[in-house]
Amino acid sequence: KPRIFSGIQPSGGLTLGNYLGALKRFVEKQDEGIETIYCLVDLHAITVWQDPDKLRQQTREGAAAFIAAGIDPARSILFNQSQVTAHAELGWIFNCVARMGWMGRMTQWKDKAGKHAEAASLGLFAYPSLMAADIMAYHATMVPVGEDQKQHLELTRDIAIKFNNDFKVDFFPVVEPIIEGAATRVMSLRDGTKKMSKSDPSDQSRINLTDDADQIAAKIRKAKTDPEPLPETVDGLKDRPEARNLVNIYAALAGHTVDQVIGDFAGAQFGTFKPALADLAVAKLSPITTEMNRLMKDPAEIDRILGKGAERAEAIARPIVDQVYDILGMIRSR
Ligand code: ATP
Ligand code: MG
Numbered sequence: 001k002p003r004i005f006s007g008i009q010p011s012g013g014l015t016l017g018n019y020l021g022a023l024k025r026f027v028e029k030q031d032e033g034i035e036t037i038y039c040l041v042d043l044h045a046i047t048v049w050q051d052p053d054k055l056r057q058q059t060r061e062g063a064a065a066f067i068a069a070g071i072d073p074a075r076s077i078l079f080n081q082s083q084v085t086a087h088a089e090l091g092w093i094f095n096c097v098a099r100m101g102w103m104g105r106m107t108q109w110k111d112k113a114g115k116h117a118e119a120a121s122l123g124l125f126a127y128p129s130l131m132a133a134d135i136m137a138y139h140a141t142m143v144p145v146g147e148d149q150k151q152h153l154e155l156t157r158d159i160a161i162k163f164n165n166d167f168k169v170d171f172f173p174v175v176e177p178i179i180e181g182a183a184t185r186v187m188s189l190r191d192g193t194k195k196m197s198k199s200d201p202s203d204q205s206r207i208n209l210t211d212d213a214d215q216i217a218a219k220i221r222k223a224k225t226d227p228e229p230l231p232e233t234v235d236g237l238k239d240r241p242e243a244r245n246l247v248n249i250y251a252a253l254a255g256h257t258v259d260q261v262i263g264d265f266a267g268a269q270f271g272t273f274k275p276a277l278a279d280l281a282v283a284k285l286s287p288i289t290t291e292m293n294r295l296m297k298d299p300a301e302i303d304r305i306l307g308k309g310a311e312r313a314e315a316i317a318r319p320i321v322d323q324v325y326d327i328l329g330m331i332r333s334r
Contacts, residue, residue, distance in 0.1 A: 004029050004178075005140035007039035007081065007131075010058035011050065012198030014065045016207040016281070017186035019288075020252045021146030025181065027070035029144055036076040037138055037313060038066060040306075043081045043088060044131070047124040048112070048199070060302045061292065065209050067305075068291035077316075079309030081134065086317035090133035091126070093324060097163050098129045102155055108148065132156040136172050137317040144178040147185040148195055153177040167327050183252035189223040192241030207281065209288060216285065217278040220246075225270045232266045234258055246270075250277050253284045 006026060008018055030036045040062045045055060059080050066078055081087050103109060103125050113120035123130075131152050135143055136159075143153055153175055160172035188194040188205040196206045207216055225242045237244040237258075250273075251261045265273050295302060325332055 002034055002142055003138055003140045004034050004036045004142045004144065005039070005135045005138050006037075006144050007041040007044070007134055008062055008066075009045040009198075010040045010042055010055060010062045010080070011045040011048065012058060014062060014209045015186075015196050015198050016209075016249065016285070017146065017183075017196035018198065019065075019069065019209060019285075020181065020183035020186055020249070022144065023066065023069045023071075024252075025144040025178065026066070026076075029142075029178070030071060030076045034142070037140065037316075038071060038076055038078050039134065039313075040066075040080040041131075041134065043091075044127060047121055047127055059306075060299050061210070061296060063302050063306055064292040064295040065288070067295055068288045073305045073309060077309045077312045079306050079313050083306065083310035084137075084313045084317055086137045086314065086321040087130065087133055090137050090321050090324060091130035093328065094129040094133050094136075094159050094163075095126055097166065098126075098132070098155070098159050102158060103128060106151055106155070108152065128152045128155045129159065132159045135175055136160055137320055138313075139173055139320060140175065141173050142176055142178055144180075147179055150177055150179060169327055171323070171327060181252055182256075182258055183248050186249060186252075187241060187245040189219055189245075192224065192243075192245050207285070209285065209292065211285075212289070213282045213286060216281050217275075220274050220278040220281065223274070225274075229270075230262065230265045230268045230273055232262070234262050237262070246273065246277055250280060253277075253280050 006022065008014065008022060014023065026036065026038055040059050042055060042059055063078060063080070067073065071078055106128055108127065109125060112124060132155065135156055145153065156175050160174065163172055164170055186196045188196050188200060189207070190202055190205045198206065200206060204219060204222065207219055211219070223242070223246065225246070226240055228240070230243065230247070231237060237247060247258055247261050251258045254261070322332060
């Protein structure tokens with residue numbers, strides 16, 4: 001029986017990229033009736049320093065975003081990672097299975113550590129190993145993510161295969177990334193070659209799920225573009241990363257194909273296209289923002305939902321991680 005796991009870091013407020021690349025997909029999978037486990041991965045977030053009060057706030061806000069977007073805590077399991085210790089336990093074990101060289105090749109590591117790898121946290125280096133643990137602790141086989149996480153999922157597969165080989169077991173399953181839709185890689189509004197990220201220092205680079213209609217409209221109006229009108233065919237977007245990004249966002253929000261959007265706006269100036277995109281973004285996002293704000297008025301209720309989700313997650317992960325200890329030859333006698 002297929003089981004889906006995925007997570008989002010409470011390392012900032014959620015962005016349009018997180019929504020289109022991840023959250024929207026999470027809801028679709030839940031609504032298809034697949035068993036879905038979704039996590040605010042707070043242990044991942046602290047791979048770069050987080051202010052404790054903000055981390056708490058961002059975790060609750062993330063949970064509110066999940067629910068506002070359509071995650072039903074009765075149908076999906078929704079929790080924060082650190083409440084289920086199986087993640088950290090299996091993460092450590094995978095640190096001992098994975099190889100340094102594998103981690104060193106990860107583009108997220110190279111991007112985030114930059115030129116100062118020796119000053120980055122050890123946790124940031126081991127990030128994919130904990131991510132593999134998140135998934136494998138549930139024997140999940142399907143993981144909806146944005147394009148940027150594809151490499152980490154390939155590594156998850158490698159870790160699972162090496163574990164099975166090292167201990168001559170057929171224990172961990174093979175995972176499949178689910179990367180689908182028109183916006184699997186939403187780009188920064190300031191730089192069409194950079195991914196939109198919640199941790200980008202520039203707030204102008206992204207649309208936050210907490211932005212109001214005026215902020216959304218202003219950010220789209222100021223979004224970087226070239227001076228040409230939109231092309232007549234999709235091919236014409238090839239060397240125009242900023243234009244392509246805005247068209248992809250439009251398509252994803254409207255639920256249209258990129259072809260349809262180009263058909264509708266062929267030859268249009270950005271002076272026409274941008275306001276249309278802003279209106280669409282506001283129409284799609286503002287109900288979510290409103291619901292998030294309502295949920296955020298009762299943080300105790302959010303904490304209760306996360307606690308309940310963690311109990312259900314624990315019930316699945318505990319026996320799996322206990323079996324791992326047994327496979328490793330570790331005595332469990334209490
Ligand atoms: P950070 O900058 O802290 O890494 P982030 O915005 O990259 O934050 P993550 O928590 O790392 O968000 O990723 C959560 C999910 O959102 C992942 O599935 C990831 O692939 C997806 N995602 C992140 N950014 C984008 C984007 N720009 N376009 C599409 N999907 C994205
Ligand atoms: Mg990220």
